[in-house]
Amino acid sequence: MESLPIVRLQGVTKRFDDVCAVDSLDLDIYQGEFLTLLGPSGCGKTTVLRLIAGLETLSAGEISMNGSRLNGTPPNKRNVNTVFQSYALFPHMTVFENIAFGLRLKQSDKQAIRHQVSEALDLVKLSGLENRRPHQLSGGQQQRVAMARAIVNKPQVLLLDEPLSALDYRLRQEMEIELKRVHRQLGITFVFVTHDQEEAISMSDRIAVMNEGRVEQIGTPIKIYEEPENMFVARFVGEINVFDGHVVNVNNGSAVVDIHGQLFPVQNRKKAGTGDKVRVLLRPEDIQVTRDADKNGGPALSGKVDEVIYKGKTVDLVISLDAGETINVTQFFNEDQEDLVYGEGERVHVDWLYGWEVIL
Amino acid sequence: MVSKSGFRNVSIGSTLLWITVFVVVPYLFVLVFSFFQRDPEQIVAAVFTWQNYKDIFSPVFLVVCWNSLILALGTTVITLLVAYPFAFFLGRIPERIRRILLLLMIIPFWTSSLIRTYALIILFKANGIVNGLLLSLKLVDEPLAILYTQTSVFIGLVYTLLPFMILPIYSSIQKLDLRLIEAARDLGATSGHIFLRIVLPLTLPGIIAGSTMVFLPALGLFYIPDLLGGARSMLIGNFIKNQFLTTGNWPLGSAASVILTLIMCLFLYVYFLSSRKARTSGMGEMA
Structure with a gap:
């Protein structure tokens, strides 16, 4: 170029x-x-x-x-x-x-x-x-x-x-x-x-x-x-989930964002300062869903499964969070995970891997 | 359903009846008369003869035929040259102005064309409006002899038949997809190329239709050459009229009518062939 x-x-x-x-x-x-x-x-x-x-x-x-x-x-x-x-x-x-x-x-x-x-x-x-x-x-x-x-x-x-x-x-x-x-x-x-x-x-x-x-x-x-x-x-471009939060701590290239009381570490590409209001963006396929909160040990948002849409190679979930938002999650099947199929109404927790989010 | 098909039968039936009574039957009379002998007492005598057709193919009548064809052809060419740019312009201006222009073009139709031809005489005669204007503007020294010349016959025919050329061309220009012109420009065509290779071929059906609608009436319109051309121009139409109304030779007039009809059928056949070719060789609408 x-x-x-x-x-x-x-x-x-x-x-x-x-x-x-x-x-x-x-x-x-x-x-x-x-x-x-x-x-x-x-x-x-x-x-x-x-x-x-x-x-x-x-x-x-x-x-x-x-x-x-x-x-x-x-x-x-x-x-x-x-x-x-x-x-x-x-x-x-x-x-x-x-x-x-x-x-x-x-x-x-x-x-x-x-x-x-x-x-x-x-x-x-x-x-x-x-x-x-x-x-x-x-x-x-x-x-x-x-x-x-x-x-x-x-x-x-x-x-x-x-x-x-x-x-x-x-x-x-x-x-x-x-x-x-x-x-x-x-x-x-x-x-x-x-x-x-x-x-x-x-x-x-x-x-x-x-x-x-x-x-x-x-x-x-x-x-x-x-x-x-x-x-x-x-x-x-594509589907996106948006979480509103504010920065509570900044440290080198990363920051900690408070989303509904849960403290998520994020990559601070935007160079936000402490106290700034930010939006944390996540693609449906970048969100992880678990049945118990402590499995990953980190922060998570709780909610319940509203809809399960089976699409062949993926399962799409519509989850309404206890804090009010509705998010879309796409899960890919793989052979060693058999428990991807959630029931409607089931309680779940969602989080994501550090760095997979985008903050604006 | 019953009332619908009833309406259909009535409307088609009444049209058929009308055509039969006022077109087919009189025409059959003409056809039959053309093979009868002339009779001073009873107009025609029911005796079979070929004589009328032998009389028709005399040098005099052939000259009349030739003059008529030339006049009709000239009229068609002039109307085409006048109508095409106008129709193009008409198809490209805003809807509001276009409607007014179309109305202005159609209003004269509501007046008899005979009366409009008399109006042309007033315009063109030696002390008429046109000459008055030219003289007062000092463009000419003495009145131009327009009336009773070939020129005034052309002007009269073109004036009367122009809308028949404009309307079909206008309709084909309206159907022209402007995006094709853009595509041609994009491919490197100049305005001249675009006209010759895109616009003209795609509006050809309109040109053919318009030419037919001008050429055929121009062959038969007798009163315009009569009124504007005076005694000088003898055309098929005048010839037929004279046989019926002046000399009283109905069989000869009938034979001339049959010949004229045959000429027209020939041109209609050519029109049919060429318009079918123009349609199959284009016009994606069929797809």
Whole structure:
């Protein structure tokens, strides 16, 4: 990541009438990475993509590519291509003509065009469907044609606007793997927009979590999931349990937090001081459940099991704590623990291993 | 269910009855008359003959046919050139203004087109409004001879038939998915490419429909060339009208009508073929 960014967004702002869709956003996109813009609908992620493509004009700020300013460059002069959410395949053209569209605008060597189109079709595994029309293809096939039509132009950056959202669950998973493979094979930069956090986590090199036109956090999927920097990221990506507490003691890199009268040692990444109010965040799978309080010897919160949801490889518990909160816990089966199956209404104690929490 | 199918039967039945009484039956008369002999006393004499068709294929009538085709074709081309940009504009402006423009376009329909053609005479005659304006603006020194020329016939036909071209094109432009234009731009297309390779092919069904709806009436509209072209332009429509109303040669007029109908059927067949091709070679709506 020390290399220069291929695309750099500086203070990028886009207003539609009075609504600010993108709010002075800074973002560096590096050569060859798979960057995902993740956020709820209306967070401005698609607008960012369209700004990079040149399909929207900036209200303020600057977008540069390979160090030169792109402001005002029309989309047909930018070395980026887009895979649209609606695919936007040309209905009056065959698969071949759709994919060859961009090539035919730039070169006239028919043989070379045919060769490149068939290469692109191979890459998306659609060989043999050259003469079909878009309406004769399934959703997944149309998706692949849209991919081929974009990558055949060998763009430096491929922009993907929720390309999988119209596919059913199975096909989406298949296409996730396909997309990763294509990314690896081409080695070009992918900027992928999605509202689906699972998609983002499983595919990306880096994720930029967006909310209300701003980037809330940018980092690797592991960073985003395990060390959210704020409540928005914590809540949007995955499930999270939040405990309110206050710091009673600070010692080197750790602190002791009082949660409902129980004193939990935590890692003090936030550098909170004594007396500060903090929130302790825990993923459902990071919480331990025990039947007796003293088994682990440390602090624990007591409560009772409200619901037991068996999911095959995990059991999800909904536990209402005596202090009032309701928390979600995910437990993984393993062979030497047979007593994971709790009954509804059963009294339990919960705690976690030091360092597995995040404090905000 | 009973009342529903009853309504269906009544509505379809009454339309069929109407068409039968006022279209099919008169047309059968025309067809039959075209094979009868002329009779000064009783209009027609029920004696079979091919003579009318032999008379029709005279050089005079062929010239009339040729002129009519050229005029109809010219009218179609001009209306297309005028209507396409307007329809494009209409499909892209805010709903509120669009409704007003559509209304303005349709209001003249509520007046008889014959009356509107007379209004054109008032505009174009030597001491009419257009010439008055041109003279007072010193753009011309003497009144332009517009009326009773080919030009005024074109203007009249284009004016009358323009909405029939605008509406089908407008409807196909409205259906055009703007995201396709964005995709084409993203793939490197300039505005010219986008028009030729995306917009034009996808609005072709509207162009074909509009052209048919202008071309076919332009072949048969007799009163516009009559009123605006004076005695100079003899077209199929005028020829037929003259046979029936002036010379009283009903069998010859009938034969000309049959020929005109055959020409129209031929063009409708071409339209059918081309619109079917335009539809199967595109229009994802079918999927």
